[in-house]
């Protein structure tokens with residue numbers, strides 16, 4: 001097994017019938033880029049930028065952030081790095097940015113909601129990202145988008161900062177993709193509308209499952225409802241992927257489900273373009289991909305989405321199809 005993985009490190013991710021997928025790594029700091037490369041990552045599908053904020057004792061400056069993003073894109077040598085803008089709130093706190101006490105922090109003031117409100121913080125981050133775009137292939141995505149209006153607002157602020165930098169003579173890449181996380185069911189339901197504006201989607205299943213099932217992702221008493229293979233979740237995922245493809249866009253997944261060995265065959269069948277996971281799951285997933293046939297997986301996905309009633313039935317089906 002180890003020998004096979006070693007060979008797969010520099011290989012493409014190709015299925016038995018010759019289809020290619022992209023396997024990316026999720027990272028929290030630029031230091032994780034080394035591990036991503038060592039494990040054969042073809043991209044960084046999620047850079048959780050909030051760790052830059054959480055590891056500091058005050059708001060990180062534009063220059064500090066610039067250095068971090070630059071290091072990450074340079075380290076990936078031209079492979080795409082998707083940086084998610086600050087996703088604070090929910091269970092992630094900043095000691096120096098006191099947030100209001102809330103009854104339901106996961107349903108409250110968090111992520112893009114803070115960024116659209118505290119534009120000083122948001123614009124600083126966007127400028128740092130724009131400047132770093134010169135050093136590799138950088139993409140940006142916004143967390144917790146619920147509506148078309150939120151996406152348009154965030155994107156407009158991005159464009160404003162870009163224009164301001166260009167006017168000042170600062171060079172920025174002109175092909176930065178600007179996308180969004182798909183982690184709120186309301187957004188998943190209007191994926192066709194959002195796909196007109198967003199360059200790509202990245203499905204955050206950790207939150208998408210929590211919000212779809214109305215079950216706190218950290219509460220053990222309701223953890224039986226955390227069901228990635230439930231047909232309800234698969235239907236949302238399918239709608240997101242199909243909607244993006246109809247607009248000529250792509251969809252990745254950066255929640256835990258992307259590296260789940262039972263989910264991967266279904267996701268491949270649904271046509272997910274990029275799978276982003278913890279670096280240590282990449283080679284195992286590349287090895288699994290080599291064994292599957294996408295036509296067969298499309299049949300599997302279709303049955304899982306349309307015919308299955310329960311998670312258990314889906315698991316059974318995957319076992320049959322991957323025997």
Ligand code: PEP
Nearest residue numbers: 183204205206207254255
């Ligand atoms: C997700 O919600 O699936 C996700 C990738 O974001 P986070 O786990 O950081 O909330």
Ligand code: MG
Nearest residue numbers: 183204206207
């Ligand atoms: Mg999330």
